[in-house]
Amino acid sequence: MTTENNSPVASNFIRNLIDADLAAGKHDKTVTRFPPEPNGYLHVGHAKSICLNFGIQDDYRARGYDSHCNLRFDDTNPEKESEEYALAIQDDIKWLGFDWDGEVKWASDYFDRLYRYAEELIEKGLAYVCELTPEQMREYRGNLTEPGRPSPYRERSPAENLDLFRRMKAGEFADGSRTLRLKIDMASPNINLRDPVIYRIRRAHHIRTGDKWCIYPMYDYTHCISDAIEGITHSLCTLEFEDHRPLYDWVLDNISIDCHPQQIEFSRLELLYTVTSKRKLNQLVSEGLVAGWDDPRMPTVSGMRRRGYTAAGIRLFAQRCGISKSENVIDLSVLEGAVREVLESEAPRVMAVLDPIKVTLTNFEAGVTGSRSAPFHPNHPEFGEREVPLAATLYIERDDFAEVPPPGWQRLTPGGEVRLRYSYVIKCDEVIKDANGQVVELRCSIDHETLGKNPVGRKVKGVIHWISAEHAIEAEVRLYDRLFTELRPDAVRGADGEYLDFKGFINPESLRVSTGYIEACVADAAPETRYQFERLGYFVTDRYDHAPGRVVFNRTVGLKDSWAKQA
Ligand code: ATP
Ligand code: MG
Numbered sequence: 206m207t208t209e210n211n212s213p214v215a216s217n218f219i220r221n222l223i224d225a226d227l228a229a230g231k232h233d234k235t236v237t238r239f240p241p242e243p244n245g246y247l248h249v250g251h252a253k254s255i256c257l258n259f260g261i262q263d264d265y266r267a268r269g270y271d272s273h274c275n276l277r278f279d280d281t282n283p284e285k286e287s288e289e290y291a292l293a294i295q296d297d298i299k300w301l302g303f304d305w306d307g308e309v310k311w312a313s314d315y316f317d318r319l320y321r322y323a324e325e326l327i328e329k330g331l332a333y334v335c336e337l338t339p340e341q342m343r344e345y346r347g348n349l350t351e352p353g354r355p356s357p358y359r360e361r362s363p364a365e366n367l368d369l370f371r372r373m374k375a376g377e378f379a380d381g382s383r384t385l386r387l388k389i390d391m392a393s394p395n396i397n398l399r400d401p402v403i404y405r406i407r408r409a410h411h412i413r414t415g416d417k418w419c420i421y422p423m424y425d426y427t428h429c430i431s432d433a434i435e436g437i438t439h440s441l442c443t444l445e446f447e448d449h450r451p452l453y454d455w456v457l458d459n460i461s462i463d464c465h466p467q468q469i470e471f472s473r474l475e476l477l478y479t480v481t482s483k484r485k486l487n488q489l490v491s492e493g494l495v496a497g498w499d500d501p502r503m504p505t506v507s508g509m510r511r512r513g514y515t516a517a518g519i520r521l522f523a524q525r526c527g528i529s530k531s532e533n534v535i536d537l538s539v540l541e542g543a544v545r546e547v548l549e550s551e552a553p554r555v556m557a558v559l560d561p562i563k564v565t566l567t568n569f570e571a572g573v574t575g576s577r578s579a580p581f582h583p584n585h586p587e588f589g590e591r592e593v594p595l596a597a598t599l600y601i602e603r604d605d606f607a608e609v610p611p612p613g614w615q616r617l618t619p620g621g622e623v624r625l626r627y628s629y630v631i632k633c634d635e636v637i638k639d640a641n642g643q644v645v646e647l648r649c650s651i652d653h654e655t656l657g658k659n660p661v662g663r664k665v666k667g668v669i670h671w672i673s674a675e676h677a678i679e680a681e682v683r684l685y686d687r688l689f690t691e692l693r694p695d696a697v698r699g700a701d702g703e704y705l706d707f708k709g710f711i712n713p714e715s716l717r718v719s720t721g722y723i724e725a726c727v728a729d730a731a732p733e734t735r736y737q738f739e740r741l742g743y744f745v746t747d748r749y750d751h752a753p754g755r756v757v758f759n760r761t762v763g764l765k766d767s768w769a770k771q772a
Contacts, residue, residue, distance in 0.1 A: 217528035219469055223261065223439055226467075227270070234271035236438045237261050239298070239305070240312075240428065242279045243291040243412070245483030246498040246505045249519070249540070250474045252301060256523035257471070258441060259303035275435055276305035280313050281427050283409040291412070293498070297506035302516045312427050313413040315434055319422045320374065322430060322460040323385060323404060327366045331459055332403065333359055334369035335386045342384075345391075346399050352392035353399040359388060373406055376419045380406050385420075389455060397452045401425060429453040430462070437466040443473040444530060472533040474526055478687045479504045479537065480695050480707055494711060495688070499748075501759050502688040502715050512685060513735055513745030513761030515551070518544035537687060541762045548735060548743045548761065553581035553588050556626065556670040557723040557738040559682055561600035563646045563674070566631065568653075569597040575656050579627040591726050593627045596673040600722050602740075605669040606647060608636065615667030617647065622660075623667040626739065630655040630665050670739045677722035680756035682744070684717045721758065728756060735761065 226232050237258040241251060262274035276298060280286050295309065326332035335358045337345060347353035361369075366385075373383055385404035393399055403426035408419045429452075432440045440453075447470045457465045475481060481504060489495045489503070498505050501512035509519060522543035526535055566574075576595045581588035601617065610618040617623045622632045635648035652660055659665075688711060691697055695707040727736060727746075735745045742763040751757040 218530070219257070219439070219441060219471065219528055220261070222467075222469060223265075226438070232438045234273070234438065235261055235265045236273045236275070236436050237441060238275040238277050238310075238432065238435060238437050240277045240279045240431075241294050242282065242285075242483075243287060243294060244282065244285040245290055245487050246293050246503075246507055247297045248481050248483065248486060248506065249476055249479075249504045249509065249522075250481040252506055252519050253474045253523045253526055254441070254443075255298055255301055255303060256520055257528055259298070259305070261439075262306070263303070273306035274303075275307070275310050275437070277310040277312065277431060277435065279424065279428065279431075280311050280411070280413060281421055281424055283407070283411040283421065286412055288412050293507060297510075300510060300516055301506065301519060310431075310435065311413055312422075312431050313411060315427070315431055316414060316418060316422070318434065319427060319430055322462070323370065323422070323426075324367060325460055326387065327370055327385075328363050329459065330363050331388050332370075332385055333361050333366045333388055334373065335359070335384050335400075335402075336382065337384075339381070342402075346396065347391070349396070353396075355391050356386070356400065359391075359400070370404075373404070373420050374418075376408075378406055380408055380419075382406060387426075387452075387455070389452075395448055395451055397425070397449050398455070401452060425449055425452050426456060429456050429466075429468075430460070432466040433457055433462045433464040436464050440466040440468045442468060442470055444470045445473070446470055470530065471528045472530055475532075475534045476504060476540065477534065477536045477692050478689050478694070480689075482695070485695060485707060488708065492708070494708060501683070501685050504688075510733075511745075511748050511759065513548075513733075513743060513759055514540075514544045515547050515735070518547040521547060542765070545743065545762050545765060548737065550582075550584065552735045552737045552743055554583075554737040554739050555581070555724040555727060556593070556672055557680075557682075557721050557741065557744075558600040558602050558670065558672050558677075559684075559719055559721040559738075559741060560603045561722060562603045562606055562644060564599040564601050564631075564671070565646060565648050566595075566597050566599065566651055567634065567648050568650045569595070574629075574651060574653065577627050577657060591724070593724070594673050594676045595625075595628055596675050598674040599625075599671045600674055600677065601647075601669055601671045603644075606633070606644065608644065616669055617649075617667070622652075622663075622665045623669050624655070624665050625671045626668050628656065628671070629653065630660050670741075672722045672724065674722070676725055678725050678728050678756055680721045680723050680727075680758050681750075682719050682721035682758045682760065683747070684719060684760045686715045686717075687712055688715050723756070723758075729753075737764070740764065 239258045259274045262272045265272035335356045345354045384402040386400045386402050389398045391399050403423050404420045406420050450468045453468050499507035499511045522540045578590040579593045580590050605616045617633050624630045630652045631649040633647050633649050637646040639645045690712045691710040694710040697705045699705050730746050732746050732748050732751045737743050743761040744758040747757040
């Protein structure tokens with residue numbers, strides 16, 4: 206990672222804080238963590254957090270510090286979590302180019318310790334077993350303008366609470382019938398401090414601990430203690446946890462643990478034209494609106510990978526998003542731009558025609574008409590070259606021909622000339638149509654004096670891509686576009702002011718499948734091989750469906766620059 210010019214974490218306020226802590230001797234190392242809940246696949250927002258947390262490990266190590274970043278699964282909601290998700294998350298982190306320190310960690314590894322700390326809090330008179338129903342609890346909690354009221358169970362003695370809590374653990378009570386709550390302050394202006402629940406009863410099978418527990422700790426309680434157990438120095442999270450920080454600190458201040466990580470919040474990445482919430486992405490998958498979590502239209506790491514985005518492109522994007530406390534709403538074009546920028550120098554270029562019209566070269570003459578070789582990349586001779594064979598029948602792109610050209614047209618038109626990329630200048634002599642008036646064939650003639658040379662006495666500005674029909678291979682080409690038609694699909698309100706279902710804004714054009722004709726040299730490409738199809742965009746062989754004898758390409762992203770600029 207560190208040898209790269211696009212270090213994933215540029216300087217930001219968090220790194221300035223860490224630098225200050227190191228300079229002041231508060232710490233002599235950095236320990237961060239990435240704490241996903243294994244309840245879905247990672248998305249682009251998680252990628253930002255991964256680049257931040259693991260980027261700190263890699264960069265501070267490069268600067269000579271003892272730096273670590275843990276991967277810790279926050280597995281406190283057994284009903285929603287699965288091994289499939291946990292494995293996919295590990296794959297995604299590695300694919301993004303990062304690695305965690307030591308073994309994968311799980312909050313459930315700490316369930317015994319969390320339980321002992323809860324007993325400690327009870328013994329200190331700082332936690333109690335409550336029997337309010339969820340509705341009553343809501344009612345007692347008050348709201349932003351009114352203080353809460355104490356639960357009638359709040360003054361139970363430590364001995365009674367200890368007995369009840371042990372019986373909760375032993376399975377004596379029904380699910381949801383009791384909770385363990387911290388005894389903090391029912392009048393606090395911060396609602397998170399109004400005696401938050403830290404344990405609930407739930408008979409659910411857990412992916413790691415099986416049926417050992419019927420009580421599970423809540424996120425806020427679990428997270429701070431897990432951080433402290435692991436010796437995290439800086440616990441980085443998104444801004445919605447700012448109001449939870451007093452609780453994070455309260456718990457650590459009141460149990461016998463001698464590590465107190467500093468929680469620092471930064472703003473969540475929000476990407477326009479998409480949704481970044483596992484819950485919503487899960488709906489798209491479970492309702493069959495996309496082909497799966499790794500559908501190339503999904504903003505998941507596995508979806509972006511399948512789409513052909515590179516890890517370096519995503520890291521560059523994360524770097525450009527920056528880390529701050531202000532709103533981080535980013536247009537999809539920034540992500541596409543970063544991906545394009547990395548592919549621009551990495552992807553070999555070939556020609557492909559995706560919407561063909563047949564061209565017959567009427568004066569093609571075997572043995573006379575020649576062909577040239579072409580470099581795979583104009584700036585990387587080391588990528589090599591291949592022969593681009595010409596034959597009497599070609600395909601060109603339908604929109605490179607116009608019967609009635611608009612002003613300034615430089616491509617093919619009746620009686621006009623154009624250069625075939627890496628080949629001759631041709632002239633369109635005749636247009637052949639079918640019964641419906643649809644152009645089915647162009648009959649053109651070659652100027653045999655123009656292979657690698659300018660025509661004499663005139664300028665031919667336009668250059669188009671093409672492919673020899675007999676030499677091309679056929680491929681299934683999946684043309685992906687944005688998944689949603691709305692800027693913020695999950696924030697559109699109807700006439701009554703209510704939010705509309707984001708799933709109503711799926712772009713019907715987000716996937717089109719066509720048959721493409723491509724240079725034969727791509728036939729043996731492994732899955733996940735990326736190319737630029739000249740003038741069309743970047744494409745990747747599909748990770749799963751591309752196989753010997755079945756060529757399948759996904760469009761990763763179009764080209765920003767017009768052909769005219771590139772030629
Ligand atoms: P979601 O709402 O999609 O489920 P989450 O925050 O609940 O997201 P977690 O698995 O708990 O998902 O997140 C793991 C880490 O990733 C957390 O530290 C969280 O702050 C961070 N993270 C999640 N979404 C974003 C985002 N959009 N931008 C930046 N960081 C994010
Ligand atoms: Mg979460």
